[in-house]
Amino acid sequence: MTGFASRTEEIAPFQVMAILQQAQTLAAQGIDVIHLEIGEPDFTTPAPIVEAGIEALKQGKTHYTPALGLPELRQKIADFYRTRYGVDVSASRIAITPGASGALLLLMAARLEAGDELLMADPGYPCNRHFARVFEAQGRLIATTADSGFQLTPEHIEKNWTEGASKAVLMASPANPTGAMISHEVLEKIAQVTADQGGELWVDEIYHGLTYHDASDSRFAGQRPQTALALGEHVVVINSFSKYFGMTGWRLGWMVVPEHYIPVIERLAQNLFLAPTTPSQYGALAAFDNDSLAIMEARRLELQQRRDYLLAELPKLGFKIPVVPDGAFYIYADASALTQDTQVFCQQLLQETGVAITPGFDFGDQNANVYIRIAYTTNIERLEQAIARIKAWLQKES
Ligand SMILES: Cc1ncc(COP(=O)(O)O)c(C=O)c1O
Secondary structure, three states: OOOOOHHHHHOOOOHHHHHHHHHHHHHHOOOOOEEOOOOOOOOOOOHHHHHHHHHHHHOOOOOOOOOOOOHHHHHHHHHHHHHHHOOOOOHHHEEEEOHHHHHHHHHHHHHOOOOOEEEEEEOOOOHHHHHHHHOOOEEEEEEOOHHHOOOOOHHHHHHHOOOOOEEEEEEEOOOOOOOOOOOHHHHHHHHHHHHHOOOEEEEEOOOOOOEOOOOOOOOOOOOOOOOHHHHOOOOEEEEEOOOOOOOHHHOOEEEEOOHHHHHHHHHHHHHHOOOOOHHHHHHHOOOOOHHHHHHHHHHHHHHHHHHHHHHHHHHHHOOEOOOOOOEOOEEEEEOOOOOOOHHHHHHHHHHHHOEEOEEHHHHOOOOHHHEEEEEOOOOHHHHHHHHHHHHHHHHHHO
């Protein structure tokens, strides 16, 4: 194929979408597929949000909003930072975006020059390095291990920072694909090391709210949830209504940036998107109400049960779980006792059992051939069926 911009050559497909497509093809043939591949739970959007969205549509609220989003939604998010985290954030620093994806695109468009490097963990969310490529910058993947919970450390930053090229560090906590969190103390050190190098720290908090550590965990006991925004105005935070708020398809997120970024972000948003989707923003106005938050809390507890079930069952099948996930809805498991090629393993598993999981190579290069990601995005009964199918399949194979 010719005529395409060379930057497109390095943008790999998001493999999980290919698996989803295969799974859908099998389902269309009448095969019962259990979806553990895709990063969105089976829950639909909480009813109060849906109703607020429908009401907005009925009232004809279908026009463009300001490019940075509805002022009242920006204020609600600022209020949420105060009540949930005890952090004061001015609404004027908040931009509403088309998902966290839109936030990341705007941020990279605003801050990255061609040739800049963005430091990120391997394994990590695959789209980030591809976003950087769109702006002719480069994701610098840093191999992490279970010792640091597959998260970057201050030492990683010091060792990999390249004067004149490195621009920012992008991290997620809880992370995709590992569900691993970073402690606030380590994040603080990373912020310091990055600032010492003249760089920026960008933290993706899209899985905030979906955390499962119990009160007896000394790392977190008694603490209220912490946001990287507590580290100061220079840290950028990306977030979304997709995951905790159950609104993936509404395509709505936000970011909090230093005040002086706002005019540039606004100009870019005006040009690239005009505005975030209007009905979604009206729906999201109901997301912080107590009845919505109560639904989200019940769902968090359900996800925790699913996680605990898989944490107990997967090792019995031969999967190792080097880092117990504290959050999100993923388990990143080492399948080296079962295969040296998880891509083939996942393909065969899907074809022969109808259980869809994601091979590690979607998330980076580091030991990707022996890792898999399981998303516990379906109910316990289905998870039990999945475990039974995998068990029978492994027994047949051996
Ligand atoms: C870490 C991370 N960041 C960003 C996104 C994009 O989410 P959104 O639906 O808000 O665009 C995802 C989606 O899976 C994700 O896992």
